Amino acid sequence: MSLADSRTASGTPVRGRPRSEAVERAIMEGVMKLLEDGVPLAELSVERIARTAGVGKATIYRRWSGKEELFVDVVRAAEPPGPELPGTSMRDDLVALLEQHRRRGLMTRSSALLHSVYAQMKSSPRIWAAYHATVVEPRRRLQKEILRRGQANGELRADIDIDLVNDLVFGPMLVRTLMRPDADLPEGLAEEIVDKVLEGLRPVSPPPA
Amino acid sequence: MSLADSRTASGTPVRGRPRSEAVERAIMEGVMKLLEDGVPLAELSVERIARTAGVGKATIYRRWSGKEELFVDVVRAAEPPGPELPGTSMRDDLVALLEQHRRRGLMTRSSALLHSVYAQMKSSPRIWAAYHATVVEPRRRLQKEILRRGQANGELRADIDIDLVNDLVFGPMLVRTLMRPDADLPEGLAEEIVDKVLEGLRPVSPPPA
Numbered sequence: 001m002s003l004a005d006s007r008t009a010s011g012t013p014v015r016g017r018p019r020s021e022a023v024e025r026a027i028m029e030g031v032m033k034l035l036e037d038g039v040p041l042a043e044l045s046v047e048r049i050a051r052t053a054g055v056g057k058a059t060i061y062r063r064w065s066g067k068e069e070l071f072v073d074v075v076r077a078a079e080p081p082g083p084e085l086p087g088t089s090m091r092d093d094l095v096a097l098l099e100q101h102r103r104r105g106l107m108t109r110s111s112a113l114l115h116s117v118y119a120q121m122k123s124s125p126r127i128w129a130a131y132h133a134t135v136v137e138p139r140r141r142l143q144k145e146i147l148r149r150g151q152a153n154g155e156l157r158a159d160i161d162i163d164l165v166n167d168l169v170f171g172p173m174l175v176r177t178l179m180r181p182d183a184d185l186p187e188g189l190a191e192e193i194v195d196k197v198l199e200g201l202r203p204v205s206p207p208p209a
Numbered sequence: 210m211s212l213a214d215s216r217t218a219s220g221t222p223v224r225g226r227p228r229s230e231a232v233e234r235a236i237m238e239g240v241m242k243l244l245e246d247g248v249p250l251a252e253l254s255v256e257r258i259a260r261t262a263g264v265g266k267a268t269i270y271r272r273w274s275g276k277e278e279l280f281v282d283v284v285r286a287a288e289p290p291g292p293e294l295p296g297t298s299m300r301d302d303l304v305a306l307l308e309q310h311r312r313r314g315l316m317t318r319s320s321a322l323l324h325s326v327y328a329q330m331k332s333s334p335r336i337w338a339a340y341h342a343t344v345v346e347p348r349r350r351l352q353k354e355i356l357r358r359g360q361a362n363g364e365l366r367a368d369i370d371i372d373l374v375n376d377l378v379f380g381p382m383l384v385r386t387l388m389r390p391d392a393d394l395p396e397g398l399a400e401e402i403v404d405k406v407l408e409g410l411r412p413v414s415p416p417p418a
Contacts, residue, residue, distance in 0.1 A: 058407065112295070115255035123332060160405060163392070163393070164381070164401065164402075164405070167380075167381040167384050167385060167392075168377075168381050168402070168405060169386075170384070170407065171376075171380035171382075171383065171384040171385075172373070172377050172380035172381075173375040173380075174380065174384050174388065175376050175379070175380040175383050175384060176376060176380075179387065179389065183372070183376075192373065193373075193377070196369060196373070196377060197377065197406070199408075
C-alpha cells in the first residue's frame with residue numbers, strides 16, 4: 001500500500017505550497033507506518049503521529065481538525081483513485097464504477113492491513129461518519145448522477161426511484177465485497193451485474209433470442 | 210423483544226423433556242436480562258448467566274458448548290420466525306423472504322438493544338461465525354432453493370449462476386437494511402425489488418406497454 005501519486009489523482013485538494021505537500025505526505029506516511037506496526041486506531045494520538053512524522057503537533061492541527069479527519073485522508077489516499085469513466089454510455093460508466101468496487105474489494109481482501117483499518121474504522125462512529133461524508137457519499141452522488149443521465153438519454157427506465165436503481169445496480173457488488181468475504185469476485189463480474197440488471201431496467205427489452 | 214413461542218417456531222430443535230425446555234427458557238431469558246441491563250457481551254460469562262437464571266453452570270454446559278452458542282440461540286429466538294412461504298410461485302416466495310429481511314431491518318432500527326447486540330456480535334469473530342453458520346447460511350440455502358425451483362419451472366433464466374441471482378435479488382435489500390441505516394424501508398419495497406429484478410431475469414420479457 002503506497003501513498004505515492006494517488007493523493008492528487010483521487011481529487012483531494014492540494015493545500016498550500018509544494019513544500020507543505022511534502023510535509024503532509026510525511027504525516028500521512030507516519031500514520032501508515034504506525035498502522036503497519038500494528039498500533040490500534042484508539043492509540044493513534046496526534047502526538048504520536050507528530051513524533052513519528054518528525055513534525056510538531058501544531059503542524060498537524062494546521063491541516064486537519066483532528067486524528068479522525070487525518071485518518072480518513074490516509075485511507076482515501078490508500079484507496080485506488082476513482083476510475084476513468086469512458087463516457088460512451090451509462091452502461092459503460094456503470095461497469096467502470098462497479099469494476100472499481102470489485103478491485104477495492106480484492107485489494108482489501110489481500111491486505112491484512114487494509115482489512116484491519118476498515119474494521120477499526122467501522123467501530124469508531126466518528127471516523128466512520130467522516131469516511132462516509134468524504135468518501136462514500138460523493139461516490140453515491142456520482143453513481144446517481146450517471147444513472148440520472150441514463151434516465152435522460154433513454155438507457156434507463158425513468159419510472160423508478162433513483163435511490164432504488166442505485167441499490168439494484170450496486171447492491172449485489174457491495175454485498176459481495178463487504179458482507180461476504182468468501183464470495184467470488186471474478187473478472188467480468190461488473191459487466192455481468194450491470195447487464196443482468198439492465199435487461200430489466202431498460203425501458204424497452206430486447207426480444208428473446 | 211420476547212422469547213415467547215418463537216423458539217420452536219423458528220425450528221430450533223427441542224432438547225430433552227418439557228421440564229428441560231423451561232430451564233432453557235430461563236437461561237435464555239437470563240441472557241436477555243443481562244443484555245437489557247447493558248452488560249457488554251465481553252462481560253457475559255457463563256457464570257454470570259447461571260447466577261442470573263438461578264441454575265448451575267453445569268446446567269448451561271449440558272445444553273450449550275459455550276456462551277457463544279448460547280448467545281446465538283438467544284439472538285435467533287429474538288428474531289422473527291421465518292415467514293410462511295405462499296408457495297404459489299417463485300416470485301411470491303421471494304417477496305415473502307425479502308419482506309422478512311425488511312421487517313428484520315425495521316425491528317433492528319427501532320430496538321437499541323437489538324442494534325447493540327448485532328454490533329457486538331460482529332466484533333466477536335467466534336460469535337459472528339456461529340451466527341453465520343446457524344442463521345445466515347440456512348437462510349441463504351432456502352433462498353437458493355427457491356431460486357432453483359424458479360429456474361426449474363421457467364420463472365427464472367437458467368443461464369445465470371444461482372449465487373449471482375441470489376445477490377441480485379437480495380443484495381439491494383441487504384444493503385438498505387444492513388449498510389445504510391438512513392435508507393427508506395417502505396411498505397411494498399420487497400415487491401418492487403423482486404419485480405424490477407425479475408423483469409430482467411425472466412427468460413421472456415413482456416413487450417413494452
